[in-house]
Structure formats: structure tokens, C-alpha cells
Amino acid sequence: MKMTDPVKSFVKNNSGNAAIFQELNIDFCCGGDVSLQTACEEKGLKIDEVYQRLMAVESPANDEKDISGLSPEELTTHLESTHHVYLKEALPRLTALMEKVYQAHGARHPELKALQGVVGNLRADLEPHLLKEERVLFPLIRELACDFSGAKMGAAEGPIRVMRHEHDEAGKLLKQLRTLANDYVAPDDGCQSFQLLYSELKKLEEDTHLHIHKENNILFPSVLGGN
Known part of the structure; x- marks a missing residue:
């Protein structure tokens, strides 16, 4: 790995690097095409220090380190059984927790109204997105199996283009x-529910970034023949 390699390639090579990029607020999914050097320059970070940290990370001792070795159809099953299951449980729960915190603290923290709107928009975007993948794109990928050439590969181009666009919107x-959650640092007067909300929103961000990375940078290129 070189400093001029795309950010996404560092996570594709070792998913353990995702935690470092999350900590440094470097986008490795939708914005993962920029080089590590450029990303560090934009954030005012010392490239040598970041690079050394990334190179020192050990591969996680779970299936994430082998994710790039899965076939496209195996990867769709992995995505459904992990990230899709998580989102289907987390989004309704976070919506309810967000409402509870807003009712208790909204008068003192007016930013919670905007935050509640974003949480609602995320749920409104992601839940239909999961259904499109499960009912349209993933079955198509499984039907194509190992034959991703010619006209058959072209059948997946449209749905993948739509999914990439929706990923970009989710990234925004x-x-x-x-920003609205103050980097997930709860205010001093925040109750346990407030602190739990921010902790869970951070987890949502981390999981969704990794979810999008696996689709944008591993699944879709494997189907379309890209790198």
C-alpha cells in the first residue's frame, strides 16, 4: 500500500483500518476514491503518521478480513445477514429514542429538532433502499451467478447506478x-438517554459507512468488472 493509493483500498485491504478513518472523519465509502495523501491534506493531518497507523493495524480476527474473497452472491448474503439485519432493528429503535430525548431536552437544546429531522430522513431513505436491494438487485446478482459478462452484466448496471446514487445521499x-450531534459528544446536562442516543448514532454511522464501502468498493466492482 502506498500513500497515493485511494482511501477505499486501505479498508478493502484491511477492514480494521475503517476505525482509524472513522476517528479521523475521513470518508472511505462514498468519497473513498481520493488518495490517502489528498484526504490527509484536506483534513490537515500528517500523512506519515496516519500511514504508519494504518500499516500497524492487524487484520480483524473475523470474517471481515476475508470479505473481498467472497463471491458476489456470497457477499449479498453476508450484507443481508449483518448490515441489513442491524439497520432494520436499529432505525425504528433510534427513531423512538430520538423522540424521547427531544421531548426531554428540546427546549434547552434546539439543535435536537434538526437532528431529529436528519434521523427521520435517514430512516426514510435507508428502509426502502434495503428493500430495493433485497427484492431487485441482490436476486439479480444471484441469478447472474458467475456470468457477469456482456448483456447479463449490463442488466445490473441500472440498479447499481441507482444504489450508488442513494449511497451518496445517505453519506450526505x-x-x-x-455535525448536528457534535461529533457524538453529548452535552454536560445530557441524561443517560441523551448519552445513549449519541452512542447509538455513532454506531449507526460506523456500520453504515462499512456497509456502503462493501457495496460500492467490493460488490459492485466485482459485478461490473471494475477495480
Whole structure:
């Protein structure tokens, strides 16, 4: 790996690097095509220090380190059984928790109204997105199996283009979420529910970034023949 390699390639090579990029607020999914050097320059970070940290990360001792070795159809099953299951449980729960915190603290923290709007928009975007993948794109990928050439590959181009666009929109909402939630640092007067909300929103961001990375940078290129 070189400093001029795309950010996404560092996570594709070792998913353990995702935690470092999350910490540094470097986009490795929708904006992962920029080089590590450029990303560090934009954030005012010392490239040598960041690079050394990335190179020192050990591969996680779970299936994430082998994710790029899965076939496209195996990867769709992995996505459904992990990230889709998580979002289907987390989004309704976070919506209810957000409402509880807003009712208790909204008068003293007017930013919670905007935050509640973003949480609602994320749910409104992501839940139909999951259904499109499960009912349209993923079955198509499984039907194509190992034959991703010619006209058959072309059948997946349209749905993938739509999914990439929706990923970009979700990425924008996640950036708003982090800003409105003060990098997920709850205020001093925040109750346990307030602190739990911010902790869970951070987890939502981390999981969704990794989810999008796996689709944009591993699944879709494997189907379309890209890198």
C-alpha cells in the first residue's frame, strides 16, 4: 500500500483500518476514491503518521478480513445477514429514542429538532433502499451467478447506478448527523438517554459507512468488472 493509493483500498485491504478513518472523519465509502495523501491534506493531518497507523493495524480476527474473497452472491448474503439485519432493528429503535430525548431536552437544546429531522430522513431513505436491494438487485446478482459478462452484466448496471446514487445521499445525511450531534459528544446536562442516543448514532454511522464501502468498493466492482 502506498500513500497515493485511494482511501477505499486501505479498508478493502484491511477492514480494521475503517476505525482509524472513522476517528479521523475521513470518508472511505462514498468519497473513498481520493488518495490517502489528498484526504490527509484536506483534513490537515500528517500523512506519515496516519500511514504508519494504518500499516500497524492487524487484520480483524473475523470474517471481515476475508470479505473481498467472497463471491458476489456470497457477499449479498453476508450484507443481508449483518448490515441489513442491524439497520432494520436499529432505525425504528433510534427513531423512538430520538423522540424521547427531544421531548426531554428540546427546549434547552434546539439543535435536537434538526437532528431529529436528519434521523427521520435517514430512516426514510435507508428502509426502502434495503428493500430495493433485497427484492431487485441482490436476486439479480444471484441469478447472474458467475456470468457477469456482456448483456447479463449490463442488466445490473441500472440498479447499481441507482444504489450508488442513494449511497451518496445517505453519506450526505451521515455528515449532517455527525455535525448536528457534535461529533457524538453529548452535552454536560445530557441524561443517560441523551448519552445513549449519541452512542447509538455513532454506531449507526460506523456500520453504515462499512456497509456502503462493501457495496460500492467490493460488490459492485466485482459485478461490473471494475477495480
